[in-house]
Amino acid sequence: MSTRPRALELxxxxxxxxxxxCAAPSPANxxxxxxxxxxxxxARRSDGVSRxxxxxxxxMVFYIPANMLPVMYTDxxxxxxxxxxxxxIIEFWKAGSYxxxxxxxIASVAVPCAKFLILGMQLITARRHPRWxxxxxARLYRLVEIVGYWSMLDVLVVAIVAGLVKFKALxxxxxxxxxxxxxxxxxxxxxxxxxxxxxxxxxxxET
Amino acid sequence: MKVFPNLVVCEHCDAVYRRPMLxxxxxxxCEVCAASFHRAGRLNVDRWLALTVAATVVYVIAxxxxxxxxxxxxxxxxxxxxxxxxxxxxxxxxxxxVPAALTVIVIPLLHMLLLGWVLLHARRGRRAPGFHIxxxxxxxxxxxxxxxxxxxxxxxxxIKLAGFLYVTPGVGLWAISVLTxxxxxxxxxxxxxxxxxxxxxxxx
Numbered sequence: 039m040s041t042r043p044r045a046l047e048l049x050x051x052x053x054x055x056x057x058x059x060c061a062a063p064s065p066a067n068x069x070x071x072x073x074x075x076x077x078x079x080x081a082r083r084s085d086g087v088s089r090x091x092x093x094x095x096x097x098m099v100f101y102i103p104a105n106m107l108p109v110m111y112t113d114x115x116x117x118x119x120x121x122x123x124x125x126x127i128i129e130f131w132k133a134g135s136y137x138x139x140x141x142x143x144i145a146s147v148a149v150p151c152a153k154f155l156i157l158g159m160q161l162i163t164a165r166r167h168p169r170w171x172x173x174x175x176a177r178l179y180r181l182v183e184i185v186g187y188w189s190m191l192d193v194l195v196v197a198i199v200a201g202l203v204k205f206k207a208l209x210x211x212x213x214x215x216x217x218x219x220x221x222x223x224x225x226x227x228x229x230x231x232x233x234x235x236x237x238x239x240x241x242x243x244e245t
Numbered sequence: 246m247k248v249f250p251n252l253v254v255c256e257h258c259d260a261v262y263r264r265p266m267l268x269x270x271x272x273x274x275c276e277v278c279a280a281s282f283h284r285a286g287r288l289n290v291d292r293w294l295a296l297t298v299a300a301t302v303v304y305v306i307a308x309x310x311x312x313x314x315x316x317x318x319x320x321x322x323x324x325x326x327x328x329x330x331x332x333x334x335x336x337x338x339x340x341x342x343v344p345a346a347l348t349v350i351v352i353p354l355l356h357m358l359l360l361g362w363v364l365l366h367a368r369r370g371r372r373a374p375g376f377h378i379x380x381x382x383x384x385x386x387x388x389x390x391x392x393x394x395x396x397x398x399x400x401x402x403x404i405k406l407a408g409f410l411y412v413t414p415g416v417g418l419w420a421i422s423v424l425t426x427x428x429x430x431x432x433x434x435x436x437x438x439x440x441x442x443x444x445x446x447x448x449x
Contacts (some may be wrong), residue, residue, distance in 0.1 A: 042277050044261045050261070052254030054379055057283075057437040059261075061247040061256055074440060075377055108426070111315065114409070120369050130405075138404050145315075169317040176257060183388070187328065190391050194398030196331075197345055199405060201329030202313055205320050218338040225344060228388065238261045 044240070051079045072165040083235040085175035087164050094157050097226035101150060102221045110196050114209050122216060123147070123192060145191040146220070153227045156182050162233055167242025179236050186231055189224040193217055251285050251443075286434030289318065290442075292362040293431060300427035301357045307420035308350065312399050316411040325417060326350060326395070348391040355426060358385050360431060363439060372443045383436050396425045 045052055049062045063070035063079070070079045092184040108120035121129070123146050130139035156178050163175065196217050203211040253264050258278035265273055267285035274281050286293070294301035311323035324332070326349060359379045368375035373379065399418055406412050 044259045045254045045261050050249060050252070050254070052256060052259075054256065055384055055437075056440040057253065057256075058440070059249040059252040061249075063246075070246065073248060077381065077382065107246060112301070133306075133408060138401060142401065161429075168410055173279055178282065180257070180280060180441055187388065187391055188394055190394045191398050193333075193341060193345055194349065194391075194395050194402050195405065197310065197323065197329040197333045197342075198399055198402040200335075201324035202318075202322055202402070203331035203410075204316050204322060204407065205317055205331075208318055208320065212336055213333050213338045213341070215337040216372065217333075218341045221341045222343055236257050236278075239259045240260075 046237075046241070051081050053077055053079060068074040073223055074093040080235075082237060082241070083233070084238075086233040087161055087236050087238070090157065090230045091161055093226050093233060094151070094154065094161065094231035097223045097230060098154055099151075101154075104216055104220035106224050107219065108214040109216040109220060110190065110208075111212045111214050112203075113211070116207070122215060123220065126192075142192065142195075145188050147161060149185055149189050150223055150227065153182055153186060153231070157227065157230055157234065160239070164234070166239075172239055175239050176236060179231075179234070179239070182231050186228050189222065189227075190221070193221045194222070255280065255282050255423040274368055284435045285294065286438060288430070288434060290364055290368050293434065294361065294368060295430050297357055297364060297426055300353075302360065303420055303427060304357060307417050307424050309419060310416035312402045312415050312421065313403060313406075314413045314415050315406060317409075324414060326421070328389060348389055349395040351431060352386050353392050353424075355392045356383065356390055356432060357428075359383055359386075359432045360436075367439050368446065370443060372447060374409055375441070380436065380439065387432060390428065392421065392428050393425050398423055 047089050050059050051062050052059050053072040055077040056072060056073055058074045060070070060072055060079060062081055070101070071077065072079055073183060081136070105123055108122050109126070110121050112119050112121065127139050127143050132144065160179055161176065200211045200213050203209050251264050253262050253273070255262070255278065257280040257346065259365065260277040266282070267284070269285055270287040272281040272284035279419070288296070308326050311325050312329070314323040330346045330350065332343055333339070333345055347369055359382055363373050363379050364378060399421065400436040403412050403414065432449060
């Protein structure tokens with residue numbers, strides 16, 4: 039473990055907006071603003087954990103209708119059919135487009151599920167401050183921030199095919215309610231990840 | 246309030262470092278959490294601004310020209326980015342059109358305009374009118390731009406439709422490919438260095 043000093047111990051705060059290092063207010067619970075950019079300085083956003091829990095649980099609830107309800111309705115020459123996210127992936131797989139099936143599976147199933155697990159684990163460990171695998175947990179959190187928004191892929195695919203296939207009685211594609219819930223999952227998990235303060239991973243029994 | 250301009254703090258783990266002198270393109274890798282932070286941009290302000298202007302021009306093309314053309318039983322159709330987003334605004338899922346429009350149309354445009362405004366003044370070492378609010382917005386908006394997801398979405402749609410329709414890529418698809426590259430270049434650098442580089446203008 040590195041013995042590098044931390045801002046909290048030195049009584050300074052790095053401004054999240056402009057990066058300026060400022061003296062922490064005393065007493066510590068007093069509100070202070072960055073003298074350069076005017077942003078509120080937070081030594082830690084500790085209420086972020088509760089907010090992140092609320093957003094994460096809401097996202098998990100949304101994930102159920104997102105998968106159960108159809109995301110798209112396709113009408114081809116009078117034959118209408120609803121498709122869910124799973125049937126969309128299976129269709130690509132059966133048609134032999136394994137690569138595309140894999141891309142959609144990763145964006146729509148693997149990434150959201152990984153986010154639930156990783157964020158849940160971060161939020162549980164944030165309260166206890168174990169020294170276990172800190173570097174790895176920090177890496178996982180950064181991974182969630184980097185790949186999180188790729189789940190929006192399915193929403194945009196539905197938008198594009200629904201925008202294109204508009205041939206009245208011959209062929210028509212329309213969005214369905216499932217896609218709204220799915221978009222909700224993406225936005226809620228992104229907000230949950232933003233509420234979590236990664237500095238909490240490194241707090242508690244330093245040595 | 247006391248400030249310490251000679252220090253930098255790792256935003257991921259709170260470790261404190263003496264401010265290093267960085268060559269363009271260099272960054273500090275935190276020895277505690279292994280995240281890279283305090284990145285020095287590869288671009289100087291002039292090049293950064295030039296690329297931002299180029300990105301804005303390409304953005305207009307990407308939004309005006311159709312992304313894909315399709316033919317089906319003698320009928321033709323094409324859709325732009327905006328028409329695609331508008332197609333979501335029907336039926337029970339209509340609300341999803343709002344975040345879709347924000348993430349692929351509104352926020353990328355706002356990002357380019359704010360960045361262009363700030364850089365235009367930063368060329369002369371000055372802070373633009375509204376510098377504070379523009380810089381804050383640029384930090385907040387960054388994670389919500391999803392142009393690269395839109396690009397992959399278009400390509401997936403092409404393959405999805407090619408099974409039963411005749412599909413040809415439109416000018417908009419090429420434009421959005423170029424835009425994705427340009428946007429990654431201009432939105433990538435750490436915007437916070439502009440606070441430091443324009444500091445002298447405020448003091449004098």
